[in-house]
Amino acid sequence: MIELQYWLIYGAFAAYVAAVLLYLCHFRFRHDSLWRSAFAMVLLGFTLQTLCLALRWFIAGFLPITNLFNTQFFFSWCLAATYLYVELRYRIHGAGLFVMFCCLLLFASVLTRDPAIPMLIPALDTPLFTLHVTTSFAGYAFFAMAFSMGVLYLVQRWVGSSLLPELRLLRKINEESVFLGFCLFTLCLIFGGIWAYVAWGYYFSWNIKGVWSSLLWLFYGGMCHAKFVRRWQGTGYAILSIVGFALVLFTYIGIGVLLSSNHPLT
């Protein structure tokens, strides 16, 4: 079983590397066969990663999302799933490449860590924890996609490349990513709040992680409204997506690594 896990992890990583390289080649040579192969590689990598996740879930008896290895592995899976969702829905080919870069970066960092599944401590032994973490990472993955679309929107607006999807489509995907990310992040806060109440006796914590998660929710809630205001549509929305992802990075990595919080990453 352990041996199989390693095969699946390294197999998925190799497939993602191949996919990114093929997408880059597609940008250079513009052959349909290149993006098709790249997409097949993402599908292969995602299938292997899903099998690995399922195998680890089966071995542990719970969805392993507790330590740094497991959260990064799961986050990279969410990023790949988000990429596949957008690709299958809109056929944007390499336009969501940033999300795959994030996925690869996380995956590369995962390879340096011990994959052993830690024992589940009683405080984390609740479905609320699983729901809280999964919806959180799924939300973050959509925010990463929104960032990617925001950057591409600005590039397309200023450079006007035929390699990139048209502005209208980029704006549409950006808005959809923000909306889905906000919905998932709302569910994350709901599950987290209920869990905090049964674990600590209060549903909102003034810990810096709690404060910044609420700020993130307010920010993306504001963005869900901003798309109805003409001044904020298009370029303004793209800039907001970039700022929002900076807040996401600080909330997830900045607070988890640099500051002491009740959501330590290490």
Next chain:
Amino acid sequence: MTTNLSWYHRVWSLCCSLKLAIVLATCATLMAVGGSVLMPANPQVFGPLDEMILKDWLMEIAAQSPALTWWVPIASLLVLLLGLNTLCCVIDWLVHIRARWRKSGEYLIHSGFFLIVCAFLWGNLIGYRAGGQPVFVGQAVELPPHGVVMVLEDVRPIAAAGGRVMEMSNTLALYHDDRLLKRVETRANHPLTWKGLVVIPADAGQVRMGGQLRTYSLMTINYDPGAGLALVGTIAMGVGVVVAMFSFYRKRSTGDHPDIE
């Protein structure tokens, strides 16, 4: 009469305004982003925020360090105003529900947010938090404000497969005028809850008293009268999210485009 009506309409439009919501959310976000930078460096000031209700913290601790804490009441006020703005939007939606029923999901999220803001305010004005209260086995403790009495009946360890003690299980009983209201075996994520009261055993130990070894449990006893309302708010929000996602895809499939203000 016409002037009064238009004045009233203008104020109401401002209260329901999308732009006002964005301004309030932005101001609250910026205020808290700036203020929260002070939190990690001042744990003696901000650490007790989770140990007491906000009203007590503002009066006892924030009042001593106004230079560090001024942003908390301002950000809270802005969120409260955002909650009121949300309420106005919901009322406006209800008035025009025939034309706007497709936005039910979004407005359920708005309603949930307003209810949670109200619940937070209620709980942080008249609730209480008491952490690390030692209670001995057999001891009865009166819990305000309902006049109920909690008795710690038993404390026993829960061991993992290898024999290692993982956590402590506490049997707690709640009485009112000698009538048993509830008996619960509490452990991690399984507290005793009753009408806004929540009792969470945090730790346990033994101490020698009068030649006898007595077992005690350290309890966190919180009372939040708004907890039920907050739960209603989260349910409204959760249902709203599901409905909003469904209607989002429905609108996309019919080519519906976001309105432009």
